[in-house]
Amino acid sequence: MINIADLTIQKAQDLLKSKQVSAVELAESCINNITQHNPTLNAVLTVNASAIEDAKEADSLIASDSSIFEQKPLLGIPLLHKDVYSTKDLRTTAASKVLEAYIPPYDATVVKKLNEAGVITLGKTNLDAWAHGSSGENSDFGATKNPYDLQRTPGGSSSGSAAALPAGMCLVSTGTDTGGSIRLPAAFCNLVGLKPTYGRVSRYGIIAMGSSFDSIGHFTKTVTDSAKVLSVTAGLDRHDGTTVPHTPPQYHENLGSGTSLKGKKIGIVREFDHEGTDRAIAQVTRNAIKTIESLGAEVVDVSLPHAQYAIATYYILIPAEVSSNLGRMTGTRFGKGYEAFGDEAKRRIMIGAYTLSAGYYDAYYNKALKVRTLIKQDFDTVFENVDALLCPVSPSTPFKLGEKANDPLAMYLSDIFVAPMNLAGVPALSVPAGSVNGLPVGIQFVSKHFDEENLYKIAYAYEQARGNIEGLNNLSF
Amino acid sequence: MNNYKPTIGLEIHVELSTKSKMFCSCPADWFGKKPNTHTCPVCLGLPGALPVANEQAIEWTIKIAQALNCTIPAISKFDRKHYVYPDLPKSFQLSQYDEPIGQKGSLSVHFDSIDTVKSFGITRVHLEEDAGKLIHKGNHSLVDYNRSGVPLVEIVTEPDFHDSSEVKKFLEELHTLIRALGVSDANMEEGSMRLEPNISVGLASSHGLPPYKVEVKNINSFKFAKNAIDYEVKRHIELLEKGEIPVQETRGYVEKNASTVSQRTKEEAQDYRYFPEPDIPPLTFSPAYIESIKESVPELPSHRLTRYVQENNISFSDAYIITRSTEMTDYFEKLCNAQVAESAKIASMLVNKRLSIADSIDVSLEKIKRALVPVQTDEAALAAAIAAVIAQQTKAVAEYKAGKETVLMFLVGMVMKEMKGQADANMVKEKLLTSLEAH
Numbered sequence: 001m002i003n004i005a006d007l008t009i010q011k012a013q014d015l016l017k018s019k020q021v022s023a024v025e026l027a028e029s030c031i032n033n034i035t036q037h038n039p040t041l042n043a044v045l046t047v048n049a050s051a052i053e054d055a056k057e058a059d060s061l062i063a064s065d066s067s068i069f070e071q072k073p074l075l076g077i078p079l080l081h082k083d084v085y086s087t088k089d090l091r092t093t094a095a096s097k098v099l100e101a102y103i104p105p106y107d108a109t110v111v112k113k114l115n116e117a118g119v120i121t122l123g124k125t126n127l128d129a130w131a132h133g134s135s136g137e138n139s140d141f142g143a144t145k146n147p148y149d150l151q152r153t154p155g156g157s158s159s160g161s162a163a164a165l166p167a168g169m170c171l172v173s174t175g176t177d178t179g180g181s182i183r184l185p186a187a188f189c190n191l192v193g194l195k196p197t198y199g200r201v202s203r204y205g206i207i208a209m210g211s212s213f214d215s216i217g218h219f220t221k222t223v224t225d226s227a228k229v230l231s232v233t234a235g236l237d238r239h240d241g242t243t244v245p246h247t248p249p250q251y252h253e254n255l256g257s258g259t260s261l262k263g264k265k266i267g268i269v270r271e272f273d274h275e276g277t278d279r280a281i282a283q284v285t286r287n288a289i290k291t292i293e294s295l296g297a298e299v300v301d302v303s304l305p306h307a308q309y310a311i312a313t314y315y316i317l318i319p320a321e322v323s324s325n326l327g328r329m330t331g332t333r334f335g336k337g338y339e340a341f342g343d344e345a346k347r348r349i350m351i352g353a354y355t356l357s358a359g360y361y362d363a364y365y366n367k368a369l370k371v372r373t374l375i376k377q378d379f380d381t382v383f384e385n386v387d388a389l390l391c392p393v394s395p396s397t398p399f400k401l402g403e404k405a406n407d408p409l410a411m412y413l414s415d416i417f418v419a420p421m422n423l424a425g426v427p428a429l430s431v432p433a434g435s436v437n438g439l440p441v442g443i444q445f446v447s448k449h450f451d452e453e454n455l456y457k458i459a460y461a462y463e464q465a466r467g468n469i470e471g472l473n474n475l476s477f
Numbered sequence: 478m479n480n481y482k483p484t485i486g487l488e489i490h491v492e493l494s495t496k497s498k499m500f501c502s503c504p505a506d507w508f509g510k511k512p513n514t515h516t517c518p519v520c521l522g523l524p525g526a527l528p529v530a531n532e533q534a535i536e537w538t539i540k541i542a543q544a545l546n547c548t549i550p551a552i553s554k555f556d557r558k559h560y561v562y563p564d565l566p567k568s569f570q571l572s573q574y575d576e577p578i579g580q581k582g583s584l585s586v587h588f589d590s591i592d593t594v595k596s597f598g599i600t601r602v603h604l605e606e607d608a609g610k611l612i613h614k615g616n617h618s619l620v621d622y623n624r625s626g627v628p629l630v631e632i633v634t635e636p637d638f639h640d641s642s643e644v645k646k647f648l649e650e651l652h653t654l655i656r657a658l659g660v661s662d663a664n665m666e667e668g669s670m671r672l673e674p675n676i677s678v679g680l681a682s683s684h685g686l687p688p689y690k691v692e693v694k695n696i697n698s699f700k701f702a703k704n705a706i707d708y709e710v711k712r713h714i715e716l717l718e719k720g721e722i723p724v725q726e727t728r729g730y731v732e733k734n735a736s737t738v739s740q741r742t743k744e745e746a747q748d749y750r751y752f753p754e755p756d757i758p759p760l761t762f763s764p765a766y767i768e769s770i771k772e773s774v775p776e777l778p779s780h781r782l783t784r785y786v787q788e789n790n791i792s793f794s795d796a797y798i799i800t801r802s803t804e805m806t807d808y809f810e811k812l813c814n815a816q817v818a819e820s821a822k823i824a825s826m827l828v829n830k831r832l833s834i835a836d837s838i839d840v841s842l843e844k845i846k847r848a849l850v851p852v853q854t855d856e857a858a859l860a861a862a863i864a865a866v867i868a869q870q871t872k873a874v875a876e877y878k879a880g881k882e883t884v885l886m887f888l889v890g891m892v893m894k895e896m897k898g899q900a901d902a903n904m905v906k907e908k909l910l911t912s913l914e915a916h
Contacts, residue, residue, distance in 0.1 A: 086518075086525045099524070106518050108525060205518075205525040212755035239519075241529045241757050320752060324557055327568030328522045332620075356559075356750035365752060 002029045004168035005475065009077055009225040012171055016062060016076050017069060023058035023076030026171070027051050027120050030078040033168040034122070040477040041167055042144050043160040045083050046091045047123040055120045068118075074232060075118030080170040082161045083124040084131055085111050086205040090121070094207045095139040096129040098329050098340045108205025109237045110174065110216055117232040122170055125160030130326065131176055131209045132344040133157050134184055134414040137405045140342055145401070146188060148439055148473045152398040155185030161219050162189040166475055172220050172229055176206060178213045179314055180393075180418025183430035187393035187442025190432045190469060191219045192226045192459075195418075197450045198425035199244045201230075202237035210321040213422045223431065223460045227251035230452060249453055256457040258464040261295035266458070267302035267386035272417055277395045284434040284441045285392045291465050292390065292458075302386060304378040309371050310420040311412055316355055316368035317423075323352025347408065372423050379424040383448035388458050390445055392417050393430050397439040418444070427452050429459050433466065438473035481717065482681040483710045485644055486600075486636035486690075488673040489651065490629050491541070491661050492607060493534050499606045499628040500528030500571060508667045512612075512621035520626035522566030527756045530555065534604060534628035535578070535760060537660040539770045541630055542579025542602040544658055544777055549767050553578050555604075555754040560747050563620050564609040572631075574751040577603035578760075585779055586643075586650045591786045591793050597647055598635030605629050630661075636675070636686060641706035648672060648699045649801075653778045657803050665697050672696040674706050678713040678723075689725040693737055696730050704735040712737075781806060785824070795824040808834040808841075818845050854900045862895035863905075863912045877913060885909070 002025060015021040031051065038044050048054075058076040061068050069075055081087060084094050086104040088111075093099045107115065115121070128138035136144040136159025144159035146152040147166040154163040158175030162185030165173060175182040177195035186193025194217040201216040208214060216233065220226045234248035268289060273282070293299055326349055331337050341349070355364035382389065394414060404411040421428045426449055433443040445462075447455040498505045501519035518526035539549055556574035579602030587594050609625040611618050632651070638644050652670060655663045663670040673694055679687035691713070693705045713723045728737040753759075776784075778800040785796035799809050809827055813820045815838070823845060826832045831848070832841045866888060867874055877884045885906070892905050 084525075086523075092524070094524070102524070104518075104523065104525070106523070203525075204527050207524040210755075239529060240527050242755075321755060324559060324569055324750075324752070327559060327561065328524070328566060330561070330563075330568065332563045333522075333566070353750060356752055358748045358750075361750075361752070 001032060002026065004029050004033060004078075004171065005166060007171060008222050009074070009171050009220060009228055010222065012077060013069070019062070023055040023062070023120060024052060026076060027055035027078050027122065030122055030168065030170050037167045037169070037477045040145065040150065041147060041163050042142050043126055043163040043167065043169060044080065045093060045095065045124050045126050045141055045160065048090055048121050051078075051120055051122045058118060058120060061118075072116070072118030073228065074114065077119050077172060078122050078170045079114065079119040080122055080125045080161060080164050080173040081111065082127055082158050082173070082175045084127065084176055084207040085124075085174055086207070087111055087121065087124065090124065092124065092207070093141075094130050095127045095141055096340070096342065096345070097140045098334055098336045100336075102334060104205075106205060109202035109239055110233050111205065113232055119172075125158070125164055125173060127159055127161070128157035128344070129342050130207070130322070130345050131157040131178060131181055132322070132348060134180065134411050135159070135399070135401070135404065137401060138342060138344045143401055145477075146398050147475050147477055148190070149398065150476055151400050152439070153188065153401055155188035155394075155398065157181040158185050158219070162186060162191060162193075165189065165191055165219055165221060167477065172218055172225065174216070174218045176209070177215045177217050177422065178209045179318065179422050180415040182215075182217045182219065183393050183418045183428060183442070183444055184414060186219055186430040187432075187444075188398040188440060189219075190440035190442075190472060191221060191430075192223055192432070193217065193219050193430040193442075194226050194230060194452075195421060195428045195430075196230065196234065196452060197427040198422075199242045200248065200427065200450060200452065201233045202235075202240040202243050204237055204239035208321075208325045210318045211325060212321065213318065215422065223429070223456060223463045224252060224255060226429070227255060227456045227460075234452075244450065246450070251453055251456050254453050254457070255460040258460045259295070261292055261297035261458060261461050264297045264388070264458060265386045266292055266297045266299050267382055267389045268299060269307065269389055269391050270301055270303045271305070271307050272391050276413075276416075277392060278397065278436070280436040281392060281395065281397065281441055284436065285390070285443055288433045288443045288462065288466070289390060292462055295461050295465055297458075300386060302382045302389065304375070304382065304420065306371065306374045306378050307420045310375060310423055311416055313368045313371045313375065313423060314415070314419045315351075315412060316364050317372065319348040319352035320356050320365050321352070322348040323350075323356065344408070375420055376424045379420075379426050379448070387454060388445050388447045390443060393442040393444050394418075397436050397441060421446055425449060427455055429455050431459050431463060432469050435469055435471040438471060440469070440472060480681055481678050481714050483639055483676060483678045483706070483713075484636045484686060485638035485641075485706060486675045487632075487634040487638070487644065487647070488675070489632045489634075489648070490671040490673075491632065491655055491663060492669040493537050493628040493630060494661050494669075495531055495533045495537070495628055497531060498626040499531050499534055499604070500626055503626065505627045507623035507627055510623050512619070512623060515623040516625070520566070521622055522568075522625075528571060528754070530757050530760070531628060536770055537658075538578045538602060538604040538630050539762070539767065540658055540660060540774055541632070541655065542582065543771050543774055544654055545579065545582040545584055545599045545602060545632070547579030547582030547599060547602055549579060549762060550576060551763075552576065552759055552761055554759045555757050556751045557754050558605075558749045558751055560749060562608070563618065564611050564625070566609065566622060566625060570606060570608065571754055571757075572605035573603035577601040579603070584647065584651060584654070586647050587779060587782060587793075587797065588646060589793075591783060595643070597637045600633040600635055602630060602632050605631060641703040641710070644674060644706060645699045645703045648702060650779065652699075653801055657775060657778050657806075659775075659803075668697055670697070672699075672702045674702055676706055676709045676713070678710055678717060689723055691723060691725065692727045693730055694727055694740065701730055701732065701735075705730045705737055708736050778806070785820070789820045791821045791824045795821075795828045798828050799824055804834060808838075811838050812841055812845070815842050817842055818849055822849075852899060852901045854896075854904050859892070859896060859900055859905065859908060862892050863909055866891045866895060867912060867916060874913065874916065878916075
């Protein structure tokens with residue numbers, strides 16, 4: 001068996017190309033880890049029964065055609081999809097009892113693109129039901145545990161996708177980031193997590209939470225791996241009217257030297273330096289700032305004056321869109337009554353139905369839309385002057401399971417540093433930055449719309465200079 | 478009755494005949510197809526599916542709006558209208574709320590002459606999607622989603638109507654207009670055009686609208702619309718006479734006794750929780766785009782009617798009949814273009830069925846030419862024929878002599894028959910009169 005937990009996509013590709021490892025061996029190693037560790041971690045909801053068959057096909061392609069990797073850049077790479085990605089003939093539940101038996105008749109565009117690029121889909125990962133949550137605890141199929149501390153959350157909502165990577169269950173996992181649902185778990189599980197620009201990656205076929213927020217990204221161990229995957233998933237989709245026409249670059253080929261940030265101006269958001277943040281985490285952020293300064297970047301103080309209203313705005317707009325999007329999950333179609341929804345879904349449906357109702361629309365929804373515009377303008381203004389922002393991801397280290405489960409407001413506040421980017425639609429990349437008490441801590445880089453190329457260059461240089469993360473707990477499962 | 482004044486506004490739904498549906502690429506042609514064969518994740522509302530707007534449907538809606546003299550804004554958008562029903566797979570209908578494609582227009586309708594023309598206000602023209610269809614079989618209800626997502630244009634009028642015959646005439650004009658634009662077959666039987674009158678009745682002496690209205694849903698014939706209005710107006714007056722105000726409600730038309738029944742009252746009125754559809758970016762229309770669509774709008778039936786009467790001296794009734802269908806108008810224009818006769822003469826022959834649009838243009842042109850050539854009359858044969866008819870038709874001749882002048886046309890007919898049609902009708906009449914005088 002191969003040690004998947006320490007393997008990157010980049011390294012696996014070298015091994016596949018030089019025939020030192022087969023796609024079947026990679027897939028089998030991952031499935032073996034799923035079999036061994038999933039009873040403890042609860043990261044995976046469904047295993048794809050035809051994964052090994054698919055890996056065999058990949059191996060025969062590799063054997064017969066040496067140039068196959070040019071057409072199929074991710075050939076043989078084992079992957080897990082967050083269970084909101086529609087996968088043809090493979091159960092897709094959104095971790096809700098409502099869709100417990102739903103088998104989609106079609107693939108999401110991103111699933112299709114990744115399949116065409118040659119990935120081996122191993123299965124579907126756990127999440128907060130309908131992606132509602134920051135800890136994974138809202139899953140109707142039980143919470144996922146953090147591989148670095150089983151008492152703690154791996155972050156949510158893409159909880160299973162994040163926990164699966166350190167546990168060696170795949171080399172890349174997909175997620176959705178509506179208000180931090182990729183970046184927060186990436187920070188909690190020592191991973192690189194991409195929230196692309198809204199409109200950069202197609203949403204078609206991915207069960208919607210907040211349609212004007214949902215960003216389709218992924219988890220990897222390194223910046224290079226992340227860029228490799230975005231090179232496949234990005235681009236216009238005629239099935240998603242909000243994707244943009246301009247052709248994305250091959251991100252992984254444009255990472256730069258990775259040794260210098262000379263000429264780059266990085267903004268530090270004044271409003272994110274506040275008392276609620278764990279002091280040890282603030283220290284990790286300061287260390288990261290020093291690292292990018294040492295690479296020659298100019299660090300400047302910037303302000304997002306309306307960012308303090310982000311969570312309030314988010315929790316008006318999101319429930320409104322949720323209440324609309326979940327309306328279709330009826331018993332007529334799926335055989336389950338509304339009582340099959342969990343508490344958080346019910347909470348959002350009720351709040352959303354209320355804020356959209358006649359007489360309240362202007363006071364809530366419309367007002368929140370206006371604040372959203374102001375937050376967007378804050379980012380636009382800042383990016384006139386800087387190339388990227390460097391911000392913390394979470395105000396705390398991974399919290400204990402159960403700690404915030406009965407306090408929705410405390411749970412919502414986990415997203416104070418990540419939700420503003422979703423309101424603005426800008427891209428952000430969460431990158432491992434250190435550890436506190438054995439637990440992973442991340443930082444995020446943020447750039448202007450559709451500037452993922454720049455984001456990757458900066459994050460790549462930081463990652464090279466940062467070196468290995470020290471002091472993490474041993475993986476405990 | 479005269480103490481009361483009905484006020485009526487209309488909502489009209491027209492299904493567009495685009496190739497594909499409004500938000501996906503399934504065929505829009507749903508009528509009579511095997512259930513659930515024209516469907517995909519989008520029109521089934523499957524989790525994750527997203528709508529993408531059909532440009533042709535948007536263009537045609539602009540065309541309808543322009544033909545109805547509406548203003549076309551530079552920006553429009555789609556909104557979600559929420560209600561739960563098994564034929565609505567997303568539990569919301571994609572529609573347009575506060576920024577419809579067509580705003581504030583009018584449609585002029587001619588009544589019995591070119592001078593009795595009345596203009597009715599159009600409030601808005603918007604684009605939305607149709608729902609599926611429920612089929613009830615015994616204790617089961619089945620859903621067919623073939624119609625789900627078919628483009629539907631909703632035209633809303635001002636409450637400018639005061640009796641049912643005005644409404645009927647307006648609807649006929651609108652139907653003719655839609656068909657002339659070539660954007661819908663507006664087939665009433667197949668439900669491609671559906672009518673919803675809003676009716677209220679107030680005192681004739683009072684100003685402003687009555688404090689209630691009753692909506693009658695989904696009527697698929699002009700006659701039924703008229704019947705429904707007549708029934709409602711009578712019902713409201715009876716209630717008002719008793720000192721009651723009719724309940725604001727939605728009613729359904731019952732065909733078998735031309736009545737209506739209550740379906741939903743105001744207390745149960747829905748809050749549709751409209752909000753802008755996040756999956757479809759706002760629509761922006763450049764002035765050049767709007768202008769290019771305007772140029773593609775053909776000459777409208779009412780304009781043609783006026784032109785025929787005022788410039789071509791065609792009678793109003795002939796011109797009205799000819800302008801009711803595009804096929805008839807096109808055929809007529811082709812005949813006129815050949816310039817073999819005055820268009821008024823051609824119009825009269827066409828309306829009086831002496832010409833048929835089933836014939837080729839050449840056949841009809843021959844018929845027109847023949848009708849125009851004076852017939853060569855054999856005068857000796859005519860004299861003989863007149864003598865013979867007078868001799869045979871003693872009773873008719875006697876009646877004529879007794880002063881019953883209408884008998885003359887009968888005798889002319891008999892002579893024409895004797896001549897096998899080969900005689901000039903005027904000459905026959907003249908010679909016959911002379912012979913009768915002498916008889």
